[in-house]
Amino acid sequence: MNLIAPSLLAADFSNLRDEMDWFNRSEADWLHLDVMDGVFVPNISFGFPVLEHVARMTDKPLDVHLMIVQPEKWVSHVRDLGAAVMNVHQEACVHLHRTVQQIHEAGMKAAVTLNPATPVETLTDIIGDVDVVMLMTVNPGFGAQKFIPHSLDKVRRLRRLIDESGSKALIEVDGGVNRQTIVPLHEAGVDVFVAGSALFGKPDPVAEVLALKQMINE
Ligand code: DX5
Ligand code: ZN
Numbered sequence: 001m002n003l004i005a006p007s008l009l010a011a012d013f014s015n016l017r018d019e020m021d022w023f024n025r026s027e028a029d030w031l032h033l034d035v036m037d038g039v040f041v042p043n044i045s046f047g048f049p050v051l052e053h054v055a056r057m058t059d060k061p062l063d064v065h066l067m068i069v070q071p072e073k074w075v076s077h078v079r080d081l082g083a084a085v086m087n088v089h090q091e092a093c094v095h096l097h098r099t100v101q102q103i104h105e106a107g108m109k110a111a112v113t114l115n116p117a118t119p120v121e122t123l124t125d126i127i128g129d130v131d132v133v134m135l136m137t138v139n140p141g142f143g144a145q146k147f148i149p150h151s152l153d154k155v156r157r158l159r160r161l162i163d164e165s166g167s168k169a170l171i172e173v174d175g176g177v178n179r180q181t182i183v184p185l186h187e188a189g190v191d192v193f194v195a196g197s198a199l200f201g202k203p204d205p206v207a208e209v210l211a212l213k214q215m216i217n218e
Contacts, residue, residue, distance in 0.1 A: 001170060001191040002216045003029035004209055005063050008054065009045055010143045010196030019200065020057040026209040030063040030085070032174070032194045037068035040092055041141035048077050055081045063087060063194075065113065065174065067140050072099045079106040087111035087134055090118055100129050111172065115140060116148050120158040127167045132192065133158060137185075138175030144197040147176025152188050159189030179215065186216040 006028050011019040023031060033051060038044040055062060061084035066074065071088040072095070078086045086108045093099045096112065103110040111132035112123060116139060123133060135154055138145035155171060162169050172192035173185055182193060195212065202208045 002186070002213065003170075003192040004212055005030035005032040005172070005192055005194045006199050006205075006209070007032040007034060007143065007174070007194050007196035008200075009034045010200035012200070013046075016054070017057070020054070022205045024058055024060070026206040027213055028060070028199075028209050030061045030192070031058055032063045032065060032196075035064065035066050035068060036141060040069045040089065041067040043141040048081070051081055055083075061085065063111070063172075063192075065111075065134070065194075066092075068092065072102060075099075075102050075106050079108060083108055085109045085111050085132060087113055087132070089113045089115065089140075090122060091115055097126055097129065100126065113140075113174070116151070120154055120161055124161065124165075127161060127165045127169060130167075130169050132170045132172050133162070134172035134174055134192075134194075136175055137173045137177070137181075140175075145175060147178075147181045152184055155185060155188035155190055177212075179212065182212055182215055 034045050036043050036045040063085040064078050064083045065087040069092055071092055086103045090112050100110040109131035111134050112130050113134040115136050137147055137151040170191040173190050174194040177193045177195040178198040199205045199208050
């Protein structure tokens with residue numbers, strides 16, 4: 001699967017209506033929404049009052065990436081947004097299996113994210129239960145950072161882990177996705193590409209989404 005998920009973190013928040021307008025007109029597949037708490041990551045982004053407005057501005061699936069401690073406390077809030085995917089960090093979940101179950105019981109797809117230093121092998125015993133594994137290809141907390149090259153090897157190891165286990169999980173990457181990195185990431189086995197600074201702020205983001213898609217179309 002080749003899905004593009006623009007990351008709203010890179011949007012011009014004084015002009016959200018226009019940003020959502022190009023997003024809706026584009027071939028983009030999911031809307032990626034980054035929630036930060038200033039504890040799990042050294043930054044704070046936006047919370048549920050903002051997300052409720054954003055959710056009303058699109059019919060496309062919402063991918064809510066929670067960079068917060070105790071994400072299990074917010075399952076019903078994310079569900080009430082109408083989100084398709086609830087994305088929690090492995091490092092933030094002491095009882096990851098239970099949290100994945102709670103996300104499923106709420107009717108959402110469960111995505112588990114790994115920080116750059118967390119090995120993919122930590123998911124061996126839960127790989128059959130998750131719908132998406134997202135690899136951070138930068139350190140979480142900020143947009144427009146440099147892609148970590150070691151991530152390519154990590155994607156290949158995750159691809160192997162998923163294929164050998166018979167899991168149907170999609171591989172998503174977040175951070176530093178652009179015209180340079182998208183092809184090697186695709187070749188390594190990525191299904192869902194989050195992109196912030198590569199799209200928002202560009203003269204023609206709709207054309208930019210199309211360009212990225214064309215680069216990875218087999
Ligand atoms: C970073 C966020 C990303 C961010 C990606 O912590 O999770 O979603 O917006 O930004 P780019 O694509 O600019 O690296
Ligand atoms: Zn993100």
